Amino acid sequence: xxxxxxxxxxxxxxxxxxxxxxxxxxxxxxxxxxxxxxxxxxxxxxxxxxxxxxxxxxxxxxxxxxxxxxxxxxxxxxxxxxxxxxxxxxxxxxxxxxxxxxxxxxxxxxxxxxxxxxxxxxxxxxxxxxxxxxxxxxxxxxxxxxxxxxxxxxxxxxxxxxxxxxxxxxxxxxxxxxxxxxxxxxxxxxxxxxxxxxxxxxxxxxxxxxxxxxxxxxxxxxxxxxxxxxxxxxxxxxxxxxxxxxxxxxxxxxxxxxxxxxxxxxxxxxxxxxxxxxxxxxxxxxxxxxxxxxxxxxxxxxxxxxxxxxxxxxxxxxxxxxxxxxxxxxxxxxxxxxxxxxxxxxxxxxxxxxxxxxxxxxxxxxxxxxxxxxxxxxxxxxxxxxxxxxxxxxxxxxxxxxxxxxxxxxxxxxxxxxxxxxxxxxxxxxxxxxxxxxxxxxxxxxxxxxxxxxxxxxxxxxxxxxxxxxxxxx
Amino acid sequence: xxxxxxxxxxxxxxxxxxxxxxxxxxxxxxxxxxxxxxxxxxxxxxxxxxxxxxxxxxxxxxxxxxxxxxxxxxxxxxxxxxxxxxxxxxxxxxxxxxxxxxxxxxxxxxxxxxxxxxxxxxxxxxxxxxxxxxxxxxxxxxxxxxxxxxxxxxxxxxxxxxxxxxxxxxxxxxxxxxxxxxxxxxxxxxxxxxxxxxxxxxxxxxxxxxxxxxxxxxxxxxxxxxxxxxxxxxxxxxxxxxxxxxxxxxxxxxxxxxxxxxxxxxxxxxxxxxxxxxxxxxxxxxxxxxxxxxxxxxxxxxxxxxxxxxxxxxxxxxxxxxxxxxxxxxxxxxxxxxxxxxxxxxxxxxxxxxxxxxxxxxxxxxxxxxxxxxxxxxxxxxxxxxxxxxxxxxxxxxxxxxxxxxxxxxxxxxxxxxxxxxxxxxxxxxxxxxxxxxxxxxxxxxxxxxxxxxxxxxxxxxxxxxxxxxxxxx
Numbered sequence: 001x002x003x004x005x006x007x008x009x010x011x012x013x014x015x016x017x018x019x020x021x022x023x024x025x026x027x028x029x030x031x032x033x034x035x036x037x038x039x040x041x042x043x044x045x046x047x048x049x050x051x052x053x054x055x056x057x058x059x060x061x062x063x064x065x066x067x068x069x070x071x072x073x074x075x076x077x078x079x080x081x082x083x084x085x086x087x088x089x090x091x092x093x094x095x096x097x098x099x100x101x102x103x104x105x106x107x108x109x110x111x112x113x114x115x116x117x118x119x120x121x122x123x124x125x126x127x128x129x130x131x132x133x134x135x136x137x138x139x140x141x142x143x144x145x146x147x148x149x150x151x152x153x154x155x156x157x158x159x160x161x162x163x164x165x166x167x168x169x170x171x172x173x174x175x176x177x178x179x180x181x182x183x184x185x186x187x188x189x190x191x192x193x194x195x196x197x198x199x200x201x202x203x204x205x206x207x208x209x210x211x212x213x214x215x216x217x218x219x220x221x222x223x224x225x226x227x228x229x230x231x232x233x234x235x236x237x238x239x240x241x242x243x244x245x246x247x248x249x250x251x252x253x254x255x256x257x258x259x260x261x262x263x264x265x266x267x268x269x270x271x272x273x274x275x276x277x278x279x280x281x282x283x284x285x286x287x288x289x290x291x292x293x294x295x296x297x298x299x300x301x302x303x304x305x306x307x308x309x310x311x312x313x314x315x316x317x318x319x320x321x322x323x324x325x326x327x328x329x330x331x332x333x334x335x336x337x338x339x340x341x342x343x344x345x346x347x348x349x350x351x352x353x354x355x356x357x358x359x360x361x362x363x364x365x366x367x368x369x370x371x372x373x374x375x376x377x378x379x380x381x382x383x384x385x386x387x388x389x390x391x392x393x394x395x396x397x398x399x400x401x402x403x404x405x406x407x408x409x410x411x412x413x414x415x416x417x418x419x420x421x422x423x424x425x426x427x428x429x430x431x432x433x434x435x436x437x438x439x440x441x442x443x444x445x446x447x448x449x450x451x452x453x454x455x456x457x458x459x460x461x462x463x464x465x466x467x468x469x470x471x472x473x474x
Numbered sequence: 475x476x477x478x479x480x481x482x483x484x485x486x487x488x489x490x491x492x493x494x495x496x497x498x499x500x501x502x503x504x505x506x507x508x509x510x511x512x513x514x515x516x517x518x519x520x521x522x523x524x525x526x527x528x529x530x531x532x533x534x535x536x537x538x539x540x541x542x543x544x545x546x547x548x549x550x551x552x553x554x555x556x557x558x559x560x561x562x563x564x565x566x567x568x569x570x571x572x573x574x575x576x577x578x579x580x581x582x583x584x585x586x587x588x589x590x591x592x593x594x595x596x597x598x599x600x601x602x603x604x605x606x607x608x609x610x611x612x613x614x615x616x617x618x619x620x621x622x623x624x625x626x627x628x629x630x631x632x633x634x635x636x637x638x639x640x641x642x643x644x645x646x647x648x649x650x651x652x653x654x655x656x657x658x659x660x661x662x663x664x665x666x667x668x669x670x671x672x673x674x675x676x677x678x679x680x681x682x683x684x685x686x687x688x689x690x691x692x693x694x695x696x697x698x699x700x701x702x703x704x705x706x707x708x709x710x711x712x713x714x715x716x717x718x719x720x721x722x723x724x725x726x727x728x729x730x731x732x733x734x735x736x737x738x739x740x741x742x743x744x745x746x747x748x749x750x751x752x753x754x755x756x757x758x759x760x761x762x763x764x765x766x767x768x769x770x771x772x773x774x775x776x777x778x779x780x781x782x783x784x785x786x787x788x789x790x791x792x793x794x795x796x797x798x799x800x801x802x803x804x805x806x807x808x809x810x811x812x813x814x815x816x817x818x819x820x821x822x823x824x825x826x827x828x829x830x831x832x833x834x835x836x837x838x839x840x841x842x843x844x845x846x847x848x849x850x851x852x853x854x855x856x857x858x859x860x861x862x863x864x865x866x867x868x869x870x871x872x873x874x875x876x877x878x879x880x881x882x883x884x885x886x887x888x889x890x891x892x893x894x895x896x897x898x899x900x901x902x903x904x905x906x907x908x909x910x911x912x913x914x915x916x917x918x919x920x921x922x923x924x925x926x927x928x929x930x931x932x933x934x935x936x937x938x939x940x941x942x943x944x945x946x947x948x
Binding site for chain 2: 103104105106107108128147148150154155158159161162171175177178179181182183184185186187188189190191192194195197198199200214215218234237238241242243244245246247288289290291294295296299300303351352353354355356382385386387423424425426427428429430431432440443444445447448450451452453454455457458459468470
């Protein structure tokens with residue numbers, strides 16, 4: 001049992017009094033995950049520089065105190081909040097947000113790990129630049145690296161990994177690893193920063209990053225396209241991409257169930273269809289840095305959709321609506337909240353190869369209809385990236401109660417279908433944490449676990465960092 | 475001392491007679507690197523399937539035979555040919571080229587590690603697709619992964635790492651690791667394949683890959699732009715990128731010395747300038763999947779260049795020539811060979827942050843003028859990516875002979891300037907091998923070497939694979 005009073009006193013001596021929080025009311029915001037996980041912290045410490053992070057880690061290493069690095073704590077798998085032991089120190093990066101340097105010619109930004117995505121983009125706007133990872137939440141850059149966030153515009157820009165040039169990390173014993181590479185081309189053996197990407201902070205605390213940033217688009221064009229089936233969604237994707245790849249920034253598909261929930265709960269959002277929506281509605285977004293004088297994006301989009309309607313595959317298209325990006329994205333962004341208004345939601349974060357999205361969704365719906373008729377599949381997602389949030393609404397009036405046993409069974413069956421049946425993933429973009437640890441354990445090849453064990457032994461031999469476990473079971 | 479006769483007999487029993495080569499005349503092509511390195515092989519073995527690679531590795535592991543995995547042996551750092559000991563078995567992947575499956579909707583290709591880049595692109599063309607890593611050589615896909623090749627269109631498409639979804643590898647003991655991920659989004663902890671990317675085959679033999687592929691552009695536009703200085707090259711880059719990012723595929727800069735060498739040695743290549751070329755000539759390439767009816771690329775490029783000429787920074791531009799891509803790229807592609815016709819060439823593969831390219835090149839030229847006046851700097855490179863081949867032509871008539879001592883000293887001073895003086899790299903895109911091992915040893919942070927040591931101990935504990943050493947010095 002660690003002595004919180006002594007640790008607090010020691011850390012205050014190292015970092016100053018206001019860097020350390022110990023009162024329950026101060027700690028509560030650091031203890032609960034955004035969607036999953038409720039824990040109890042030994043205390044919280046908020047270093048303001050990489051050197052201070054190093055001091056905290058060296059101290060904890062010496063005393064054997066477990067540490068949970070935490071950014072904005074917006075993760076969705078419970079990987080950034082302490083466990084229930086009351087023994088973990090929360091290392092909050094919220095004050096590690098001083099560095100924010102933009103190099104417009106190199107097209108990079110150097111940031112502290114605790115800088116928020118919104119802060120970064122605000123600073124970049126002045127230069128006509130942006131960090132292109134488009135998310136609903138406002139995480140820290142360090143958290144985005146540890147999670148390798150994706151978002152809605154991955155189709156064009158890739159995930160965090162694709163836009164990360166360099167990183168700085170503090171290891172469990174306080175060692176600072178500086179691989180703050182500012183280079184697009186640097187092929188000098190193992191790319192160490194990849195060890196930090198998507199590994200939930202268990203190999204080191206990400207204290208800094210060099211990010212590649214991109215010019216802000218000058219124009220957008222969006223359409224909603226009614227699709228009679230998942231196959232029609234895919235045929236349209238392929239046809240659009242072939243010609244529009246350079247300016248194709250998002251391709252979302254929304255099931256009729258998800259769309260109807262939005263219309264039901266938001267009077268201000270109008271159903272564009274004359275009657276019921278078709279099986280899927282695709283949201284197509286184009287954007288470009290080219291000015292409208294060189295390229296008329298709405299015209300190009302309308303022309304391409306018209307040409308597709310003339311083909312045999314165009315028979316799967318029921319409707320085409322051209323419209324304003326903000327109106328169409330409003331529909332997309334109100335789905336999660338509308339579903340919560342419908343009942344208990346069981347959320348999934350699945351990907352499969354794009355070519356198998358329709359077949360997978362059909363198989364999942366069939367499985368649910370047969371064995372879980374009391375859930376309604378309200379799927380939507382990033383079909384352009386092969387990602388789907390196969391969210392289920394639990395009709396509590398006509399069903400068994402959603403007990404942990406039945407919820408776990410349902411999760412297991414859907415993820416088994418995705419992973420084993422369709423070469424898919426149980427975590428498309430949320431990462432790995434306590435919430436989905438059991439799927440990591442089940443689906444990760446043993447040699448990969450062994451490599452993780454070797455990395456953990458090297459970088460954090462006392463096993464102090466984080467709660468996610470990527471090595472083999474003990 | 476290993477017994478080549480016994481090993482050959484054993485491997486023939488495992489794989490069939492024609493899989494094993496032992497005669498000196500058959501072995502010679504496997505023994506010399508494309509640019510550096512001449513070794514001697516114990517024998518060469520050419521498995522045709524991943525299972526056969528596994529058998530070979532298990533056999534060598536049991537006998538303690540060192541192995542050099544080899545693709546097309548087109549690498550430029552000597553990392554794919556055996557050392558001089560005569561004790562290394564060459565594991566050629568030239569027959570591991572059966573799998574080549576294209577999924578047009580997922581926009582991916584599944585390939586065996588021994589498939590050539592040219593073979594892949596020939597198959598992709600039928601689908602209007604391509605693998606966008608644009609190189610002078612024709613390597614295997616496995617070799618491209620082990621080297622993380624970049625090429626001339628990295629500005630738009632990224633390097634191999636950016637276009638790799640999954641991989642299959644055989645470890646030193648014969649274990650097959652299958653992470654043949656077909657997903658754009660799959661955030662399930664450590665991305666194991668990153669351990670294989672750019673690590674010269676020392677952690678495993680890359681036997682398969684899932685590659686992300688892209689639509690072939692429908693149109694191109696190119697210009698040659700005379701720039702009075704390196705700063706003018708950078709100012710133009712920034713201005714073009716802001717508006718043209720979506721269609722900006724290459725930005726090369728060629729020094730007057732390099733350009734003059736091409737004109738001197740190739741009568742068919744015309745000097746477009748009225749007199750001597752300016753300090754740099756930028757080759758700008760735009761390309762797009764959009765048809766000419768939607769976007770007139772040559773017009774857009776000409777308009778943008780014209781607009782830049784009207785600005786204050788436009789004063790650095792001396793000439794603008796619009797022309798055919800094949801004509802302008804012919805100039806670029808004849809540089810290396812023209813320089814070799816000028817005398818002994820000392821080649822460099824450097825990158826620095828793009829914003830520091832001009833300052834770095836000026837500093838390098840000043841250093842050379844002062845201490846090595848007998849070399850002529852004929853630099854050219856991918857300024858859009860911060861890469862430069864700072865190639866030096868040795869004037870043997872008026873200089874000391876290029877002895878190993880003076881060559882090594884010169885290399886050390888130029889790379890020191892790049893790495894320490896300008897946050898650059900001693901290997902922008904060629905990778906690490908015996909040719910540049912000493913720079914890896916000098917410039918790699920110790921914690922990164924320690925992680926490499928841990929990976930090697932885990933994946934190849936007997937140290938049998940390759941000659942590149944990424945761990946700490948013994």
